[in-house]
Amino acid sequence: MRRDRAIPLTAVVLLAATALTGCERGSSAGPGESTAGPSGCPAAQTRAEAAVKRAERTDVPWSGPTGGPTATRGKTIAYVAQTMTNPGVAGVAQGVREAARVMGWKVRVIDGGGTPVGIQAALSEAIALEPSGIVIGGFDPRATSRQVARANAADIPVIGWHAVGSPGPSKRPELFTNITTEVEEVAGASADWVIARSDGHARVVVFTDDSIPFARNKAQLIRKGLARCRGVRLLAYANIPIPDAGSRTPQEVSSLLSRFPTAWDYSIAINDLYFADAAPALRAAGKRGTGPPFNIGAGDGDPSAFQRVNSGQYQAATVPEPLSQQGWQVIDEFNRAFSGRAPSGYVAPVHIVTAANSGGATSWNPPGYRRAYREIWGK
Incomplete structure (x- = not known):
């Protein structure tokens, strides 16, 4: 089912009414959602590789505020x-x-x-x-x-x-x-990572929660980023509400493995938590923790995501929020x-974490912010 066609007004009203809910039980678009092409995408791949290299840097100096009001009291x-x-x-x-x-x-x-x-x-x-x-x-x-x-x-x-x-x-x-x-940068970074790592040849599943407007927008931007490479094929768009992820994701992953037993080699999720819930199903199917499918989370970079990345357990990368x-x-x-x-x-600038650059950390803590804010506040 294509999700970029015009949506009837009644459907728009229903989506708005459920904007905060997990009542949309989830759906998965099929192989009709494709940006496939046999020859890869040399120009897009070169651009993606450069963008990923920049985003993987860990030595970027603090670029946030260095001035402002001193601390108010009693708040x-x-x-x-x-x-x-x-x-x-x-x-x-x-x-x-x-x-x-x-x-x-x-x-x-x-x-x-x-x-x-x-x-x-x-x-x-x-x-x-x-x-x-x-x-x-x-x-x-x-x-x-x-x-x-x-x-x-x-x-x-x-x-x-x-x-x-x-x-x-x-x-x-x-x-x-x-x-x-910037959601455009986070979505773009995850798509660039897939394009760069796969040499422009990837077959991808996107996990999202369309009941949250922010997440839905991020997922659509991920799709646009993948579409820059004609050698990338979008296998499925798995819509699973975050509150239902624990129960729905293992079922969805099992279904996807049945539909695409050898084709599925990359995943992008709008939130890392989907891969925590996907891991048991992937493990039960005999998939190795180091992939494929090679999984990248386009947010939020919580400690469990870092642990999966660091230990090679069904997540290869994350684009964390600090x-x-x-x-x-x-x-x-x-x-x-x-x-x-x-x-x-x-x-905050976009950042990509892998086992190679995490240093064993369990969160993305850009250098310098605590000192900068304390100096501003006079603390």
Whole structure:
């Protein structure tokens, strides 16, 4: 089934209504989704190899803010999580807690449980606490528009993490800023890695969650990136809601292995957690942990993903978010908001981690950010 055809209005309405949910049970597009060609893509491959080499560097100096307001006092932050079972959401929450301790601020984490009702209730609870600021952690604020409007009306600054598709301030919904890497760069890096590693000849499955607009957009950008190489074939587009990944991914992987027993040699997932759930099915089918299929996660780079990459267990690479740094950035952006300043405008550069450049680490911690933020805050 092609997903790039026009969608009827009723379908658009249904998608909008389920933007936060895992109620879309998942689907897998078949071999009709193809950008195949027998001759590879020499020009695209050369460009991809250069991009991957840049993204794999680990010695990039801190390029974030070096100036800003000193620390304000006595603040309380409410972190509303889409679900704390999402490793990216949880990783940023930990960074927020760590940075808040440096500032002497308090943090309350409220778990939405991954459902629309739970997330709306969590955000309502956060507003009732009358915090100094609220973090929207990994969900679409347009699906909680009433609660966001209440926070705006109460003059509570709202900062998003992966809340809307682009970094920076947002008017609709009203966010002081949204913190994320550039989704185009993350999606492009994962596609480039596949093109470069396969010498322009790959047969790929993409795992995504179309119920989350941010994830759906990332998956479409991944498809566009793969399409730059005519030697790459998109075998399937597996749509599995993140809250259902534990139960749905093993079934989907088994089905894909049955359909493509020898053809499937690469995978890209919008979140590393799919490969944690894919591993048992791949292992049961006799697949080696070092591939194929060679798997790369286009986010979020949680510790378990690093462990799989480092040990060669059904994941070859990840394009991680610097989760802890982004948690510190959340606190810095709030401090700017409380001080009447503009957002910093910082966007972390894209990075690719493999066993060859991870140094055995279990997270991507770009150098220099803790010291830089402490110097800004006078801490």
